[in-house]
Amino acid sequence: MGDLVDYSILFLILVTSIFLLRSLLSITGRTRRLPPSPLRLPIIGHLHLFGPIPHQTFHKLSTIYGPLIHIYIGSVPCVIASSAEVAKELLKTNELTFSSRPQYAAAHYLTYGSSDVGLAPYGPYWKFMKKLFMSELLGRRTLEQLQHVRHEELHRFLQTWLVKSNGKGLVDVHVDLKRLVNNVITRMTMSRRCSESGNEAEEITELVEDATELTRKFNLSDYFWFCKNLDLQGFRKRVEEAHAKYDRMIEKIIKEREEDRKSKKDETHGDGSGHEAKDILHILLGIAEDDGAEIRLTRESIKASILDIFQAGTETTANTIEWALAELINNQQIFEKAREEIDKVVGKSRLVEESDIPNLPYLQGIVKETLRLHPAGPIILRESSEDCTIGDYYIPAKTRLFVNVWAIGRDPKHWENPLEFNPDRFIGSGQSKLDVRGQHFHFIPFGSGRRRCPGTTLALQVVQTTLAAIIQCFELKIGDGTNMKIDMTEAAGISLSRAYPLNCVPVSRQHLIPLL
Numbered sequence: 001m002g003d004l005v006d007y008s009i010l011f012l013i014l015v016t017s018i019f020l021l022r023s024l025l026s027i028t029g030r031t032r033r034l035p036p037s038p039l040r041l042p043i044i045g046h047l048h049l050f051g052p053i054p055h056q057t058f059h060k061l062s063t064i065y066g067p068l069i070h071i072y073i074g075s076v077p078c079v080i081a082s083s084a085e086v087a088k089e090l091l092k093t094n095e096l097t098f099s100s101r102p103q104y105a106a107a108h109y110l111t112y113g114s115s116d117v118g119l120a121p122y123g124p125y126w127k128f129m130k131k132l133f134m135s136e137l138l139g140r141r142t143l144e145q146l147q148h149v150r151h152e153e154l155h156r157f158l159q160t161w162l163v164k165s166n167g168k169g170l171v172d173v174h175v176d177l178k179r180l181v182n183n184v185i186t187r188m189t190m191s192r193r194c195s196e197s198g199n200e201a202e203e204i205t206e207l208v209e210d211a212t213e214l215t216r217k218f219n220l221s222d223y224f225w226f227c228k229n230l231d232l233q234g235f236r237k238r239v240e241e242a243h244a245k246y247d248r249m250i251e252k253i254i255k256e257r258e259e260d261r262k263s264k265k266d267e268t269h270g271d272g273s274g275h276e277a278k279d280i281l282h283i284l285l286g287i288a289e290d291d292g293a294e295i296r297l298t299r300e301s302i303k304a305s306i307l308d309i310f311q312a313g314t315e316t317t318a319n320t321i322e323w324a325l326a327e328l329i330n331n332q333q334i335f336e337k338a339r340e341e342i343d344k345v346v347g348k349s350r351l352v353e354e355s356d357i358p359n360l361p362y363l364q365g366i367v368k369e370t371l372r373l374h375p376a377g378p379i380i381l382r383e384s385s386e387d388c389t390i391g392d393y394y395i396p397a398k399t400r401l402f403v404n405v406w407a408i409g410r411d412p413k414h415w416e417n418p419l420e421f422n423p424d425r426f427i428g429s430g431q432s433k434l435d436v437r438g439q440h441f442h443f444i445p446f447g448s449g450r451r452r453c454p455g456t457t458l459a460l461q462v463v464q465t466t467l468a469a470i471i472q473c474f475e476l477k478i479g480d481g482t483n484m485k486i487d488m489t490e491a492a493g494i495s496l497s498r499a500y501p502l503n504c505v506p507v508s509r510q511h512l513i514p515l516l
Contacts, residue, residue, distance in 0.1 A: 032394040035070040035079055043224075045072030052492035055378040058082060059407040068393060074223030078400040079390075082407045084414055084442035089390050090401060091380070091441070091448045096122075098382040099450055102400050104222050106239045107215045110246075112300035116308035117454060122385070128295040129305070132287065133454040137280050137305070143458060145278065147354060149187045153180055154466055155351070158473055165474065165508040173325060173502040177318040177466070184462060185313055189280045189306055190253055200249050207246045208310040214239055215311075216494050250303050257281055281306065313455055316376035319497050320463050321470075323374040324366060326486045326502050327421045329476055334423060338363055342472045352468045354461055363468050365423035367460070371409075371436060371445035373421060376459075378406035378496045380447050405444055406496065414442035436460070474506040 038061065041048055049071075051057045058080045061069055067083035081087050090098055099122035108114050117133050120126040136142060157180040164171055179194075182205045186194040192201035219235050220227040231237065261282070278286075284305060288297040328335040341362045346352045357364065380403035388395050410418045416425070426434060434440050437456060438448030446453040453459070470476075478484050489499040 033392060035068040035390075035393040035395075036065040037070040038065060040072055043074070045074050045076075047073060053490055054402075054494055055404055055406040055496070056490070058379070058402060058404045059410075062404070062407060068390060070393075073400075074220075075225045076223050076400060077396065077398070078402060079395055080402045080404060082404045083411060084408050086390065087403050087408060087444065087448075088441040090382075090403065091438075091444075094388050094390065095449045097384050097386055097388045098401055100383050100385055101381055101451070102383040104215065105219060106217075106235055109239050110211050110215065110243050111304045111307060115298070115301045115304035117305065118308050118312060122450070125295060129301070130450070130454060132297075133305075136283055136287070137309075138455055138458050140457070142278075142280070142283065143461065146188045150184055150462060150465070151353070153183045153187065153193075154469055156180075156183075157466075158351075158469060161470075161474060161506045162508055165506045168505055170503050170505055173504060174318060174322050174498070175501075177321050178314060180466065181314050181317045181462060185310060187279070189309055190257075191279045191281075192253075200253050204246065204249050204253075205310065205314070207242060207249065208307065208314070211239075211242045211246065211307070212311050212315065214242060246307065247303065250306060254281070254285070254299070254302065257285060261285060280309065309455070312453070313459065315495060315497070317459055317462050319495070320367075320370060320374065320376050320459075321466055322498060322502055323496075324370040324463075324467050325470065325476065326488060326498070327370060327373075328366070328471070329478060329504070330486050330488070331421055334366065334421070335471065338366055338468075338471050342468055346472065352465065352472050354465050357461075357464045357468070360464075360468060361427060362423060363464060363471075365426035367464050367467065368426045368434065368436065368443075369421055369423045372415070372443060373409060373419075374496055375405045375409060375445040376496065377445070377447070377453075379403065379494065380405055380444070382451070403444075408442055408444070411442060470506075472509075474508055477505045477507055478503070 038046055038049060040046055049057065049061065051060075058069075059082060061071075061080065062082035067081065067086045069080045069082075071078050071080065081090055101119055101121075103114060103119065103121075107119055111119055114120050117126065117129040120129055157176065160176065161171060163169075182194045186192050186201040186205065190201060194201040194205040214235060217233075217235065220232055221230060221235075281302075284297065284302045287293060288299070288302060328338070341360055342352055342356075345359045346356050352360075380401075382401040382403070384395055384397050384399045384401065386397045409415070412418050434443050436443070436445050438444050438446060438452045441448065446456045446459075478486065486502065487500050491497045491499040
């Protein structure tokens, strides 16, 4: 009888425990509810839903499941944000939680263990590097000292188009723009032109292109835990080869610069700084020699920083100018209005300069409208460092965040006729005060908060001045010139580039030829 009582008590305890556990799980489920999610398949997660253009795929999912979605890419948990309101909560209200970026194998290795400002984990080292970029490398003083570089390279670019114009030659706009931007960056970084064959700068730009391509490819080891130590796609070997080549080339350039700095010190018995305009490598080496620096800048940090400037600045800048020109060709009335503004403000006796841009609001509107429809970085990528709550939803630590800048810029809730290219929306209206620096969350082409792109000012200078000079100096003809339209299809991949080359004939405006 006693055994029966004992078993009855145990059974009662077991049943009570089950009910209590179910109640606790139910409460936890209500307080820790993940965002809506599509059907997930074993092993691959939601990869079966992905198309060739991720930001378009994310946008389609958001129209079905809402502005905050939870998905798995392989075994990696992710959330997708597709509205300004959710983006603000993630990037401002919970900014510290989302101040780091995920570590992808290829990018981590190429950047010397994430020693660059782009990928370094949030912390003292990253804060030092961000301050260094904002105040020294890409700060106002450095950009002003190197303004002549941008002016000279733009002049050479225009001269090249003038020659082709006289011969009625067809130009591949993207190729020419990328060469221009590469020359600007290599000269600002190491005082060498990449388009002069046979020098290290040319080889470095080619290596950076290869490295950038590798970092943008889908690597199984980044998303499937059981593939972490495997190299099924052969990426590891290619990344190691690219890294070794880059390291060899940049090391040679650094050693040459160090010898040059030493010889100048010996000649002047000083610090060798002189009064000449310093390029970015010169500044980096000077900071590395500073024993009183907050954090000692290592050789790896220098190499990673130079790589970061190349990767972040070249393709994105060229793409933005190309998209703007394509939109202008398709909207000739906007092209004419921009030219009228430039002729009125600048005149016809000199070439437009960087100092003219603040007086060209319509041109600025064209660039803003281009960045709204064709943001250089269509997706902002972050990772949560701790658990947090967004609205009614729970986001666990180590969840990757994708903020769909492309979709936010086309949201009809914030933009009237969102698919129309209309620079006037930024002139004389509520949108006129919008800037690109991340304060308005329905317009964040360069990101927002602490991890906003540190190269925003340089990018705008190059994009706006180059676009203004092309508008001022050339008509752009395609085909037979009879109402042909440019195809605006986007290319596959994570960078927002054009699917088809923009080929046109630049026709010079005759009265401006002496300026070139």
